[in-house]
Amino acid sequence: MRLRKMGLVMAMMLAPAAQADEGMWMPSQLPGIGGQLHAAGFQGNPADLADLTRAPLNAVVKVGGATGAFVSDQGLVLTNHHVAFGVIQYNSNAQRDLIQDGYVAADRSQELPANPDFRLLVTTGFDKVTEQVLARAKGKTGRGYYDAVDAASKALVAECEREAGVRCSVATMFYGRDFYLVKQLELRDLRLVYAPPRAIGNYGDEVDNFMWPRHSGDFTVLRAYVGPDGKPADYAKDNRPYTPPAHLQIAREGVNEGDYVMLAGYPGITYRHRSAAEFADQVQWRLPAAVAAMKQLQDVIEEAGAADAQAKIRYASQLQSLKNGIKRFSGELDGLKRSNAVAVRQQDETAMLAWLGGQRTAKTLRPQIDAAMALIADGSATRERDLLLGLIQSQTQLMRSALRLQRLAHERGKPDAERESGYQQRDEELIAGQLRQVQRRYDPTVEKRLVGALLTRYQQLPEAQRPPEFDAAFGRTPAELAATLDRVYAATKLGDEAQRLHWLKAAPAELVNSDDALLLLAAKLQPALLRIDDERKAREGDLLRLRPAYMQALIAYREHQGRAVYPDANSTLRVSYGKVTPLKARDAVSYAPLTSTTGIVEKNTGVVPFDAPKPLLDAIAKGDYAGYLDPKSGAMPVNFLSNLDTTGGNSGSPVLNAKGELVGLNFDSNWEAVSASWMFDPRYKRAIHVDMRYMRWLMDKVYPAPWLLQELGVPAK
């Protein structure tokens, strides 16, 4: 009996390490894991998926900052309702509320232009440029290494973007080991073709967000247009539909539990291959510290709001964002603890290093790995300071404005190409916009308290973490701090919009010698902030130089284990594969992987966000599902759940079946999986998709668009 128990405990501890279906693969890696793909149920040839610039993967595009896919040869694009929300909002007004009512273009002439800054990117090139990027970095260290990589990347991008209508970027895989030049065609004329009403496209809203079971029709159909010459163009009446290099075909049949599925998209960022020390730092310090600091700010705002209704309104949005952050970080922390992430990663790293000791490469790699680890450990010496400085620059309005104005003045002294990103000429419009918004979100008493709370924490840091400029500016005691803040906020005119915009246009010298107390304070702090920035870049340069050794060891170790390694997500196209999978979320609580229209009626209260539109409720009551029902359950599917590996940026990713046909549209993940950016725990990591049968049924029976179904190759029944 005792043995049996031990076995269970071991099984639970090891479960998170099992790599079943984990992975955000570069398409070029897929032939190498073809065996796994076929074992999982894939029926195609993995070699056909190896090139993201060829069909079918070049049908998968970046759109509105997330993912979408071409679904017809005349430029129809399918993405999420929440991804295209800005397009729907842009076309709505008091007379025509497309958010509330949805939109069905009667024919092609009725397709509505998107907001002019809405973009779609078709990846047309993806070339390894490691040698070019690192050519001048070799032999350098720290800031020199960083600058060499930065300069080489900028040069490659500038060269690539000589072609009209094209956007380029350099992406690194495995943290500095490989570099790729990504070339993308930038389409600028997108149009709204079909959107369900908010109460379908966003059914459940914040209440259901992250909460399986979901019942949302979170999809929208757009169409990409190009100029008469076939090139990217701004919106014009005479533009014609874009002919994509490839498009996906909607499946005629649906999925069920256990079915193979795969997904392609542009996941933003993950930390799966960070070192054990970084895992420990995240769980043991970073998340708890960030939550504690944000809670303190929350308390300040709530206390001030209770006494002052006007302040309450001005800080409502910031308060909401703090609450969301606290919830999200707490969820990530809970998840990482539940998955025992620190211990699992530590065991794995220890085993890797032990194995490496017996390899010939150890002599080269181990010193670099040790150096990288020492650098990472050094980072924790200033982590409290860095967290507080980050919050001061993100959670204040006037203080942030003053710091930004001074930094801009500083950067303006350089050629535009050498300016810090975010402070180049093309960024100045954005900065002006931010300076204008201050007015609606600022109250001097609240800001003083926020800054005071953060700087009181700062004053308690050990001396090594305190830049002398800050000590000089704010003093060493709470009383000195309070007096300084009272004096500075009493003698600044930055609370006035005209003043802020005036300083935006002022000459650098004028700013540095400003008679505004807050600007003057910011000028005194700036040397410290620039120095910290320099130190950060030097550290990043060294990590870029050293971390590849860690990755090389990990890749070799995994190869030894018979496993491949995917690079951490970095907004480039990735493919994941897996299965339609239920979720055992908690003791005695299980969730089935398909939801049905029954659940819409169960949840419906008639009140936002559970206020399904009458046409939908009527259609459900009528039950006219012919041709769309799930044959196994006899129910009309709405959403489904898979174990596909996703993260932010995967919104709108197409989900394909074993034959490569489109069966779903990714739009959410489950709450238990918010920690997946660090660790993929197969027990809890799930992705949530719109079932294409639900979309087709809506388009056929509820808000009919037969011409569109025809073009999509799945005619109305």
Add this chain to the structure above:
Amino acid sequence: MRLRKMGLVMAMMLAPAAQADEGMWMPSQLPGIGGQLHAAGFQGNPADLADLTRAPLNAVVKVGGATGAFVSDQGLVLTNHHVAFGVIQYNSNAQRDLIQDGYVAADRSQELPANPDFRLLVTTGFDKVTEQVLARAKGKTGRGYYDAVDAASKALVAECEREAGVRCSVATMFYGRDFYLVKQLELRDLRLVYAPPRAIGNYGDEVDNFMWPRHSGDFTVLRAYVGPDGKPADYAKDNRPYTPPAHLQIAREGVNEGDYVMLAGYPGITYRHRSAAEFADQVQWRLPAAVAAMKQLQDVIEEAGAADAQAKIRYASQLQSLKNGIKRFSGELDGLKRSNAVAVRQQDETAMLAWLGGQRTAKTLRPQIDAAMALIADGSATRERDLLLGLIQSQTQLMRSALRLQRLAHERGKPDAERESGYQQRDEELIAGQLRQVQRRYDPTVEKRLVGALLTRYQQLPEAQRPPEFDAAFGRTPAELAATLDRVYAATKLGDEAQRLHWLKAAPAELVNSDDALLLLAAKLQPALLRIDDERKAREGDLLRLRPAYMQALIAYREHQGRAVYPDANSTLRVSYGKVTPLKARDAVSYAPLTSTTGIVEKNTGVVPFDAPKPLLDAIAKGDYAGYLDPKSGAMPVNFLSNLDTTGGNSGSPVLNAKGELVGLNFDSNWEAVSASWMFDPRYKRAIHVDMRYMRWLMDKVYPAPWLLQELGVPAK
């Protein structure tokens, strides 16, 4: 496809009517449904369960207002922690907090006496007395029928209670068709033997209440004592353990999904066999109207509380009780709608009446059924008035006190035996206690607003529902009402406790001619209330006379369908049987029928009510479950779920396996089942039990009581 859909819709509509495992059976009925019992998995002889005064059913007792069972031959009684909570509280003080810490008697000498009013009832007689009860009622109608039944019942009880230490009552089965004289031995010396800490016995408290999955050790062990002569006695040191007529044996093995289980207990009240019109009234009027009225009172109290902190405290308990009532009634309403209860009951009744038309009994039964239905329909003519008068007499303090004092004066004019129950000599102590409590729960402004809110609704009723005495007392306009309340509450001294207790002792004539404005008002209202009471009794008398015809038709119709009929619950011993059953609560949401200690850790926040004690958390971490693990899941069970038919009063009911061994202790039901007092919907009706393996493990490994396990016949491992 269309046919398939119809089939599904039909199946869903009929599902609630399926009677699988439904039923709160009288033990005497069990041999008649022996086939069903065996088909479900029962391995014993149903005839052995037919007599509730013989073993094993006479081991099942009434205790603390709910159910318990003897579990040793020396008087050990097992019931819920929440049923024995008063006993635990009575033995707790600042130095020794048994609520927080639990209690393990080191040996028999350490067993602690219960509060003196705590009682245990062993049923020793259960005899049909229909003929005696109805002998003088035959030929009478209305109030005459009611009084004849009442007098005959009182005479039987008085005769029965001549025996010392015995409590008797008359219970009617099938609403007046059958009457039984119940004789119970009343044990008055109960002692506390074993109670877990609150954070085990009530883990999850109100958050988890009604919410499967649960993780509560809701059990307590008591022991019954009798005098040295073996007769019931008040607590005395020299008393000795009671030797029960029978006791249950704890099973050595546990249960798993699909296993047969049965339960015996004292369910309080159900309405399953009420007429379709009463179902419709409950769903379409009574529940919504009660919720609306209670919400109005909630608003009054919350508004007053926001302006007056003292009033907020005084009405906190009433507010909580209103909120609970609103939640409970809303849940019942949702459940009845979800089960389509009105239509299902209506279809069934229509089919029954149609079938009856073809029977010879129709000539006798149908006129009585029609008369009963007409009476029920009549009741709706005054339902608004009755609801409001009920709320005035339950949701006020001074007004209620005045009415009660006047009614008591009125009743005191009669011989004690003829007084209204609740106003007899033995009730006067209770009334005095209630009059004393007024002080802590009363604020004149709030009470005036509550009475005002209710009487404003009253003023809007049609004339036929308004007794002239009320119109005369309160006027016909809101202005007259407000003036009356201001005047009366300014000129009453009932807010003073000494005054209330003075009037309690005053002579009837003094009260009727009181100089206290509120007492005088109550005296003016009293004739109306007495008249309404008379009308109610007349109606109840006629229903008692006529409803048996409806029941007779139903029983015959069910027999024709091959089904037996159990009487609605009435606090007499009943048996239900069924299976350990999962719950599919909502679309894509399934609950397994067994929870495990894993869930305790998952839920634990360290904060009440999820603050499992350290010894429990340590034991879970240690995982020393040898001999108690569920062999199928390899987990340590805590609670389990069944489809057993239960209602309020079933708390503490023993749950037995197919061999009649004790496997669980009933303590809760699921939220989806709050409507089960009206309709048993097999899709949603579940009962929640403590797994005996969890209790034994706690007694063995966490808070050890080896001598107790020995006595229970399940020695420590």
